[in-house]
Amino acid sequence: MKFVFEKRKTQLKRLLFLIPFISFVGSLFLSGLLLLAFKTNPLMVYGAMFKGAFGNWFNFQETLVKAIPLMLAGCGVIIAFRMRFWNIGAEGQLVMGGIFAAWVSLFLIDFIPPWLVLPAAFTAALIGGGLWAGIPAILKAKLGVDETLTSLMLNYVAIIFCQYLYNVVWIDPNGYGFPGSKIFDKAAWLPRLTGRVHLGLIFALIIALVLWFMLKKTKWGFELKIIGESPMTAKYLGINIPKNIIIALFISGGISGIAGMGEVTGIAHRLTHGLDMGYGFTAIIIAWMSQLNPIAAIFVSILMSVLLVGGDQVQRTMGLPSAIGLLLQGMILFPLLAGALFSEYRVKSIKSIGEAVK
């Protein structure tokens, strides 16, 4: 028996669902090998992680809290990736959204009625993230500059600008030198549903649904798909590619920006460190794993959050580095990318008839 790859004549739909699942299992297996190499029982680690994420009501809430920015940034990345626009700047867009929301909560708040503060922060975060994604979009649309590099580098500009703000410019004068702005006025606190789970969860769910509907059912979603699948065809069909790139990327960055607003106004209630936790990068894995489907991204985000929270828990209970969660996340990508092969090719077994030559 021998196995060979053969190109498929059709694409299998059910594989699209199977591959992410298999990839996750594969990641558990690969990471397990690594853990074994460090003389740790992987099953115990996974058990501890699971318990850490779901073990009690408090832990489960924490899992949801971390899933919120992941869902939002994941949805943001999905729009861009649908057009084959490789926006890997969700991290920076999230941070910019946080900065803009903080500006409203710290300064604009004095000039507007209290009920308007949160809507204003929401809008500002959308604009902040959107503009930050708009830079690589305009550079790409007008000058053909590669978006991978520009969006990646802008992450660091946003992160360091944010540090500059909370360490120097907006630092709380009564904060004993602790890096961070002053605590926002209550009017700028995003309401909480339960525990630390804030209203951002509802935003995320609504945005995912709206996005799914938009991509699947509207003319504009159809145009984005054509641009992504074949830009030449889109041009031939009279679709305005530069305009669509810019609009889509503004929305993409804007949604990531709302994730930043959730962190700032829903959790920390001040601008401080902790915005650049890597949610924007994990969002890339989420986008791939959910096969660019916003609804799937909700569930994948929770899964990724389990890994994050579980990783923290493992650190506490087993004395292992919390990076195990990140390791598992990264490990998912390998089988996932390999899985793409199987959706295009099939494996055929060869019962050797006659004599194989050489």
Next chain:
Amino acid sequence: MSDNHAKMKHSIGTSNRWEMYLDNREVILEMRNITKKFPGVTANDDISFSLKKGEVLALLGENGAGKSSLMNVLVGLYRADAGSIYVNGQKVSITSPSVSSSLGIGMIHQEFMLVDTMTVAENIILGIKDLNLVPDMKAISEKISEISEQYQLKVNPSSYIWQLSVGERQRVEILKLIFRGANILILDEPTAVLTPQESKELNGIINQMKKEGKSAIFITHKMDEVMAFSEDVYVLKQGKLVASKRTSDTNPKELARMMVGREVLFQFDKGEYKPGKSVLTVKDLCAVNSKGLEALKTISFEVKSGEIFGIAGVAGNGQQQLIDSVTGLQKIRCGSVYINESDCSNKNPIDYIKAGVSYIPSDRLGMGVAGTMTVLNNLAMKGYRDKPFSSHGLLIKSYFKKFAENMIDLFRISTPGPETIVKFLSGGNIQKAILAREIDSCRNLLVAAYPSRGLDVGATQAVRTRLIEQRDEGKAVLLVSEELDELLMIADRIAVMFEGEFMGIVDSSNTDREELGLMMTGMKRDQVK
């Protein structure tokens, strides 16, 4: 048919000794009862054939008839579901291309597999496993020269690929296979990319190969090729072997009938030529190519409703820039383009689409369809903006489906279903899908660029019939083609392009190949007369 055909028939028909030699040659390859299935299609259904030493046979069939699948099984790219292969009487299991090449089987694909920036000699040894770490290029070049002399494959081993013409590149591919010891050469539509001159040279090369005891299999849907090159012809249709004949015992008409399973009409029913008002008016148009060089020099013409306006010429004389200029895909330098009296100069593709212009591009997979999307979506790509495909910004998917099923039926697009990814269809069916979409959305002008290029007889006929239909319905058709026969057959007026200019515009009823040919080489019409 061609002169070659006549010559070949003559040489085979009159020499008894040759005839006997033919029959006594040993069989070097046999494919027995090969079956190959893909989900939803049987590409090869119980096919058997044999090939003798020094024999050339042709596999004739329409696009999607299963020729390429069969050969891919032979070279190890596909695995057959059933059947066996014998090489030199030995049963073999060809599991990969390297196995087939060690058995002396090599294939030349339509797209050449050569590295542009490397020399001929380097390309020939590329991928050979048992070479020294530092190959002795001098010895290799000598061996290459030796082979090229023996087989009349004139090519300089130290030339770079990018310096070579298409015909020369093909010779390099043949050389590559012979250098590696191939005895059975498979050629996939070898003359599709060649000029008539180069085709004639290829004929010489094939004859020389036969003399040296090499065998060849042609994959083709062109009658000229079959008649000129092959001794035996196998006709495939929808995965089945429907006929095998001595080439000298048959004729193009019979082959065509077997290939498409119906009489091929080489004549078209064309309504009376009644040109109406001008739909496309081009005045003093000039434009540059992508390198910024002048590609069109003050071109003026009109395409009227109810006529097919043909543009002849060797590709690369500005045809593409002309098409792009009248569909909004490129900016013009000077002059003007009017669609029905409204000025569309330098407007965008969307404005042309709104003005009722449809366009069948020459780059089908790259531009005409989004290859990774479904047939259904591709068919809806022109209509999706308006009712009934969409309303208030929302797509009406049920109409997409209804429309697709209707088009598949109407244009006889052979596909497993509307949800099939379009790139999995054969070239002819992809073209039919584009044709369906563009004709359905055409209101005033239909621009068709090389619409029958690379298509089999059946699909070509379908394309031409549809173009004539559009004309008879009173639309204006702008047809750019390299095939003079096509233009003479269906166009009403023909302009000949040479180096960005029209050499003249002639009535197709009032001209012939010779006149057009002279104009194509740069002679103005008044000089020809």
